[in-house]
Amino acid sequence: MDWEIVIGLETHAQLSTHSKMFSGASIAFGAPPNAQACAVDLALPGVLPVPNRAAIERAIRFGIAVGARINRRSVFARKNYFYPDLPKGYQISQYELPVVEGGTLEIPVGSGTRVIHLTRAHLEEDAGKSLHEDFHGATGIDLNRAGTPLLEIVSEPELGSAEEAVAYARTLHALVRWIDICDGNMQEGSFRCDANVSVRPRGQTRLGTRCEIKNLNSFRFLDLAIRHEVARQIELIESGGRVVQETRLYDPDRDETRSMRSKEDAQDYRYFPDPDLPPLWVDDDWMARVAAALPELPAACRARYQSDWGLSPYDAATLTQSRDLSAYFEAVVHSLGATDQAKLVANWVTGELAAALNRDSLEVANARIGALALSGLLRRIVDGTISGKIAKDVFDAMWTDGAVTPGAADDIIEARGLRQISDSSELESIIDAIIQANPAQVAEVRAGKEKAFNYFVGQAMKATRGKGNPATINAILRARLTA
Amino acid sequence: MALDPDAVRRIALLARIAVTDSEVAALQGELNSILGMIERMQGVNTAGIVPMAHAFEMHTPLRDDQVTETDQRAEFQAGAPAVQDGLYLVPRVIE
């Protein structure tokens, strides 16, 4: 049977504030256990929540960035359940009236794009952490993370494959970092997904029974977990079984999803408006200020790179993976002062620079060659001082030494005598000596063997230690050998 | 609406309050008499009335994003039922 896969993602993005959603405790990662759990986070008797303006502002920023409706009035609600990592016995979240509703995200699919609709994005607080090791059969509870602000972003069930789900998650990940609302650190759990997965025979309008796979904290796990869950559901149905709606956990060690029994006992969250918190109000003025402060969004940036600077869709997409990368790229282009060389800059940024960053596991913000220094190097290619090939050697030297000034490339070119030899008379005498020394190869060239011609190019480059201007060498050889 | 013993047990489970069989019987009577009193409100026509969650129609004030709290773990854990290495201990949680 032909199966259609239906996936919706719920993504928890930890908002990049200093303090928690409802308390003044720090959210910095890595503190000793419970050192950042204040009276409010511990739910001591008598404490009360007060919302963090910066967290709300980040939610608004997201809403505007995805073209969603920002609800003027939204309501904090309590989601009641008992769990040791949930100190109050309820999580403050948003239920019937979230701060952000609707919106879209354009994701790359194959060589084109697809628009995915968002259901909503709401504010909530994170729970603490349970540690199961080393406590003689007990579980240890660390509440440092309790109360950390989260934006839960819910997509419509419109994703049709694991690839699309990953593309959506990557696009969303890039966006939340781009607009600076989340650091996107997946190892630390700052960006994690729950996937709602169901299958149905193609053509059926009713949705199949879904399973929710919790806490997928890498794109790879997201991909693997969905593939396995889809296979499990299809196999189950084809062998006459029925999918049961449940919460499942992906186990990367065993590469399978399994039922979370602990969440199964008929849960009733008893949502109701939090009586400690009057409704949240976002006025037009606040929204306008947030909108005005938003950077150019990645989609607009991509479009501009293609239309104004003639980049390919692929290069434009690569360069807008992060705001830092795009800013670096634009800084090089502007410093070079030649937007017609944007393609050259794009090649270097997505090529040499990306490779070097990747090799040394560095972020572009920590690149060992600054944008001005790279532009200084590329300037010498453009003006013919060095060849592209020599430029790669200079790049490596700059990377090793660390380069920030526009003159860094020039210093290396001078110190190592790498300036390109473009002087015709100098090259002519070198070439003439090579021709005289290789009569047999001259004959082959004259007989039409292009390979023999390349031999002379190689010899000329060797004699000039790579500094000969390849175009000039070519022209002289053509004149001498094919005349 | 009258609660039967199973409903009482289910609510007690949701609320994490242990109940014995004899307590269930007593609670069933007590809760049903309270619900009976509450029943009086249910015939009232409230169509179109906006539910009132707070005494005032106000908007929540907001905090500036500043870290104002310091580490008070030692004091907070002084009276905790079970702690080790700064962690609160609970019976093993199985997932």
Add this chain to the structure above:
Amino acid sequence: MSDPVPLGLVATARALAARELSSVELTGALLERIACANPVLNAFITVDPEVSLRQAAAADERIARGDAGPLTGVPVAHKDIFMARGWRTTCASRMLAGFVAPYDAHVIEQFDAAGAVNMGKLNMDEFAMGSSSESSFFGPVRNPWDITRVPGGSSGGSAAAVAAGLVPAATATDTGGSIRQPAALCGVSGLKPTYGLVSRYGMIAYASSLDQAGPIARNAEDLAVLMNLMAGHDRRDATSLARPAEDYRRDLQRTLKGLRVGLPRAYFADGMSPDVRAGVESAIAVLRRLGAEPVEVELPRVELALPAYYVIAPAEASSNLSRFDGVRYGHRAASYGDLADMYSRTRAEGFGPEVRRRILIGAFVLCHGYYDAYYLQAQRVRRLIAEDFASAFEQCDVIAGPTSPTVAFALGAHADDPLQMYLSDIYTIAPNLAGLPAMSIPCGFGVHGLPVGLQLVGNYFTEARMLGIAAAFQRETEWHLRAPAAMTP
């Protein structure tokens, strides 16, 4: 040494400021009186003479230096619902029987800053759920007028301590009548302010949208002085109102001429006992003599307050009390199996029967499938009741009626019937639902020589005017000056 305490807070503060006696002397004398009376009354859960005397000594130094505030050195006691740093804070529950508060409630900070001496933590109904102060884990409070009777609740310890002259004033809280009903049953004055005037920060929550702190004292002037201290905006409570400070004493001397006193028909129907009716009607006659004009008003839906309250308050309570789970503080069962068992036993042991009942009712009315019929319906009815008051206040300036349908009842009288107990708050609940200010002042004595209270309900933010009405009434009467014979020092 003369004893100004029976005269009240302002009289005590005046005597201290005039250095007619020192705070240490007064505090010591009251501590002795508490030591004597408390084994009978059980009004205090915690007394710490060393701390109180140290605060008194510091206050005496402040007075000697000449930088005393209005309440410097004045002994005050606090309902054990307020977190007071270093003090055991129990909410009268086994759940918190050994819990020492690591921070101060806003209300406690205000009293500390004013230099008041904390005389201890007052007994109450467990988690403020009750109308008799019998549900306390630490045993029932007794009424100083008749120790076989209840003092009312939940702030029974506060009312009893003031009535018995153990302190000139006490803090209390009111969710459905918990300041006014015990004040009435103990013959003292109590004010529940407009919701949001006094910060709830550090006040252990029962029903967050209804809870409001207020003072219990001997007379209206004392309440006004206490309100000046307790009211004020607090950024740590999102429901705290940001309003300019006001002087609640400003109307204390104002005449009642032209004051329209609304008499809700529903409050004067059957249900009130004859002695209470006689006390309330004579009080209205006094108000009329002072120039007020009684007008009949309607509160057609006020009878729905009780059912709406017993949905909303338990619903909020069931959630508010989920934090008591034996993990981070408070009681944990001695023996248990797995995590669910630890929770269930801890909470079954830690909470008394009334608290358990309300948690279960609250959990039920929020359940999927019942939420609309119970919780949302109760919130809609809540609005109808608030609208009734709004209409009534178009015709009158203040509403008057009984605080409690009866005088103090016998200990154990409603032990087997929670519903009968709930009816004790039949007149006090509606103002909490609407968020309105309301107070109770002594207005006579009923059967067995027990006090009767007059309830005044004002429009939002009219506390100063209400206190003025109470002050005028108290200039004309002397019910508030009576003290229980056995307790007269």
